[in-house]
Amino acid sequence: MSAPPVLRDVFRNLMERRGDAAASITFDDGPGPVARLDVFVYRPAEPAGLTTFVTVGMSTGPMPAADGAEGADGADGAENTEGGRAELWLSRAGMLAPEDEQQIAMQLANLAVYPWKTGRAVSWAQIVGFEQDFPTFPGCSAVFLAGPLLADTPDFLDTCEGPVRVITVVPITQEERAAAATVPPMTFAGTLIESRNVFTAPSAAHT
Template sequence: MSAPPVLRDVYRTLMERRGDAAASITFDDGPGPIARLDVFVYRPVDPSGLTTFVTVGMASAPMPAPEGGEGGRAELWLSRTGALAEPDERQIAMQLANLAVYPWKTGRAVSWAQIVGFEHDFPTFPGCPAVFLAGPLLTDTPDWLDTCEGKVRVITVVPITEQERAAAATMPPMTFAGNLIESRNVFTAPDPAGA
């Protein structure tokens, strides 16, 4: 089965912006319209660079929203400092795939400035059982991808601690995002001593 035109557009834009991925991890038979989800892995050129994960498949349909509306289309991006072992890449890809189908499992769309919690820590981010969903944090990350179905939002996934999650509940999302970026490197696991 060929990919829907919207996903071909997402893939084409990704190729133009990032080039070929070092790896692609595929998940089949997801819920709702997510029959297939690919997570592309872009490995760093040098050991201190970023490994970036990008989903392609979440945008195959608009996300469900409360009251039966549509929550728009989105794809997820996550960057992690340093090169990772392949089992760690696979665990991160699996967690992103779970997050990508979250709207269809819960009936709630995801977008910027939201927090989603998990039962366990996010892979390779010990002490981070939740994620903050942000707009672009890097200069090479777009806000939106143009497709035949309109704009697809790019959501940056930032693993956060319980303390950070509690702090987020006390302030506006933009203030929280600014404080978080100033307080630590959001592309690596937080220092347990500083948490």
């Protein structure tokens, strides 16, 4: 079965911005409209570069947003969004082993279907917690959902169904999650970026 037009537009955007992905990891039988989700892997040209993961499939349908629902689990005060469509981006410093790429892709796939499993949409400035650490980010059992953090990352992708929000996934520690609850999201994001390299696991000084 051919991909929905909105996903063809997302793919076209990615081709224009990033070119061919080095790999694509597919997950089938997701909940709601996300029957299939692909995670594209863009590997760095140099060992010190960034490996970037992008979901394609989350935007197949608008996210559910129950009336009166609170923000995502552990959203630390962020209000639930009004649905909308989104895709997830995550960048990790360095080249990764194939098994690490697979584990990161799987966790992103789990996060991508979170709105349909919980009935709660996700958006910028929210925090979602996990039962285990995010793969290759030891000590980080939650993620901060941010807007663009890199110059080449868009905030939205234009599609036939309207703008698809790009959500940057940033793994954070429980201490950082607690700090996020005490300040506005923009303040937390700025402090986080200034305090450490968010594209790798925090050093012992930050855990």
